[in-house]
Amino acid sequence: MIIHMVEGSSEIEADRVVERIKSDYGLFCESIVGTGSIVIGVKGIAGVIDEGRISELPGVDRVIRITEKFKDASRSFHPEDTIIDLGDLKIGGKNLTIVGGPCAIESEKQAIDSARLARDAGVDVIRTFVDKSRTSPYDYRGLEIEKGLEIAAAMRKETGLPIVSELIDLRHLEAFLKAGVDIIQVGARSAQYSPLLEELSLLNVPVILKHGMGNDLNEWLCSAAYIMSGLDRLGRPSHRGNPNVILCYRGIRAFESATRFSADISMIPLVRMKSHLPLLADPSHSSGDKKLVERVAYGFVAAGAGGLEFDIHSNPEEALCDGSQAVTDEAERIVSTSREIHALLHNYGMETGKSTELTSSISS
Ligand code: PEP
Ligand code: MN
DSSP states (O other), rough: OOOEETTTOOOOHHHHHHHHHHHHHHEEEEEEOOOSSSEEEESSSEEEEESHHHHHHEEEEEEEEETTTTTEEEETOOOOOOOETTTTTEEEETEEEEEEOOOOOOOOOHHHHHHHHHHHHSSSEOOOOOSOOOOSTTTTOOSSSSHHHHHHHHHHHHOOOOOEEEEEOOGHHHHHHHHOOEEEEGGGTTTTTTHHHHHHTTTSSSEEEEEETTTHHHHHHHHHHHHHOOOOOOOOOOOOOOOOOOEEOOOBOOOOOOSSSSSOHHHHHHHHHHHHOEEEHHHHHHOOHHHHHHHHHHHHHHOOOSSEEBOOOSOOGSSOOOOOBBBBHHHHHHHHHHHHHHHHHHHHOOGGGGSOOOOOOOOO
């Protein structure tokens, strides 16, 4: 449910509505103060709310029920782009955020060399993947966790940049946070594993969420809502949830097998239309081929992605994981040209999801 306050109503009136909903129904609210108007989003299951009583409160203009199953992630619930602050870095909205680094940490030398290459190319966040979920158990699955995290921390120190690492096993969460992992990634293979998503909802740490290789848009955004909603298993509001979700599009399994996965460029503007969350796209894991990565990256940015995540490796020929889709010296040009394309969109006022026409997809 969202509550539009009348234009010019005060924040005090909005606070009274928020208090009323909390005291009468035990639900949390999120207020979005725009220019001249305030919109209140009710978190949790708002079916219990008596719409009539809320409509009569001073300053309330209209009450709208949201039927989308991914409410917290939906733009109808939260019309403004979400911008996540990570130190000096701002992710979402008009910003272009580039994440790069090796697919996996293999050794200290390989990791530091690759991190330097990524930093010098101009990325904003370094990939420091310690634990790898691989299709086959016989493939390289990463170093021993403690050793891997030690190297991840060294990559952070060496570059001075924030780091992202994929969390597969909840038992490693504490060690990840202790090692200074700035962003936790949920990979395609765990994208619908609700115990992991629920645990991440208790934190404030930003989460990059991939979609499962067979997931559609609704399922993906529902996974985001698991991290954001703060509802317990019985549907009770138990905490505020984690609002710091960053989506990352990586393509799905489809009929075509010539590319690793099938990435649908039209998903980029569509997701930005449907969701206020920052949206990255991954040209490495979608195309699976370093010869394709650069052009696919530009396609994603031109379509309106708010950033990229791709594999950068100092010596891909020797890589133990995904060397065929990692770039080296091309990384710098990919970063700088992506920023130029993004700046071009900025000139047309098209760099944010807000610029995408909202259509009848908003339900009430
Ligand atoms: C990755 O980013 O390293 C990865 C394995 O990607 P995905 O989860 O999209 O397959
Ligand atoms: Mn990979």
